[in-house]
Amino acid sequence: MLEYNDHIAIAVSGGKDSLTLLYLLVRLEKRFPRSKITAISVDEGIDGYRDEALELARRACQRLEIEHVVVSYRELFGITTDETAAMRLGQTPCAYCGVFRRKAINKAAVMVGATKIATAHNLDDQVQTVLLNMLHGDPLRVVRWGPVLRDPHRRFLPRIKPLFDISEKEIVLYAYLTGIEFQGVMCPHGHDALRNDIRGFVNQMEEKHPGTKFTLLRAAERLRDLLADAVSLTALSECERCGDPTPHRLCEACVMLTAIAA
Ligand code: SF4
Ligand code: ZN
Numbered sequence: 001m002l003e004y005n006d007h008i009a010i011a012v013s014g015g016k017d018s019l020t021l022l023y024l025l026v027r028l029e030k031r032f033p034r035s036k037i038t039a040i041s042v043d044e045g046i047d048g049y050r051d052e053a054l055e056l057a058r059r060a061c062q063r064l065e066i067e068h069v070v071v072s073y074r075e076l077f078g079i080t081t082d083e084t085a086a087m088r089l090g091q092t093p094c095a096y097c098g099v100f101r102r103k104a105i106n107k108a109a110v111m112v113g114a115t116k117i118a119t120a121h122n123l124d125d126q127v128q129t130v131l132l133n134m135l136h137g138d139p140l141r142v143v144r145w146g147p148v149l150r151d152p153h154r155r156f157l158p159r160i161k162p163l164f165d166i167s168e169k170e171i172v173l174y175a176y177l178t179g180i181e182f183q184g185v186m187c188p189h190g191h192d193a194l195r196n197d198i199r200g201f202v203n204q205m206e207e208k209h210p211g212t213k214f215t216l217l218r219a220a221e222r223l224r225d226l227l228a229d230a231v232s233l234t235a236l237s238e239c240e241r242c243g244d245p246t247p248h249r250l251c252e253a254c255v256m257l258t259a260i261a262a
Contacts, residue, residue: 001160002028002116003115004034004035007035007037007114007116008037008038008114008116009105009108010025010037010038010039010119011042011117011118012057012060012061013053014052014053016175017120017163017168018119019056019180019181020182023060023180025037025162026064026066038069038109039057039060039061039067039068039069040068041069041071042108044100045072046189047082048188049185049187059181060180067112069111071108076103079257079260081189084096084260089260092192096256099252105119106244110157115157115158117157117158117160118159119159120162121163122166123163123165123213123217124168126165126217127213129145130142130217131216135198140231143228145220146164146221146224165214165217239254240254241257241258242254
């Protein structure tokens, strides 16, 4: 995942996963004098929720002596998650928020000169995402999924997920044992009903049949490797509006911004 001289942009939300990742990578990075870490936080504009998380991220970075960059949806896209949620646009607030976050983190990482982006997705997130894609009828998405994502055309920074096969429970345990202060409350918009149902189902299965999450993860990896040769990735061109790489005329974020403006 990492080279000895990487400049890693870590996406830090202020939750248990991202702060654990920050602490772990800072420990690791100390052994590599030519590497560098910058923490990136995104202010989505969620009243009563994001401010506390940003403050926790700021304090952790100060304690670890890490540069901390905060970018906001308001300044990048002219609209906050609270506002898109209030517009009831037909998709869940998370659908917009997730697309904007990927773009915001990418922009900030390029801005600071990072060579890789590290995100704190864990085993539970990964398994839920694979099943979610299946239930959305989009199983081929698994081809573009994994702990390391590299753009063959080198237009996106490589994205790594160091906690890819670490369970949420272990991360919480690590955070408690090492005294990491993290945000415990849930986002007020985070009610993706299908993901919540999948989370409940997978947790029940894990309880009854320990090892289920790893089995699902490994099954998805096998499927991905088998499909990788059969499915050719669509060639990317440039988004007509923002210039980002996309297989379509407009990138996903610009499609959403156009719908919002309409
Ligand atoms: Fe955004 Fe959804 Fe996460 Fe809330 S739960 S921060 S709306 S992606
Ligand atoms: Zn675009």
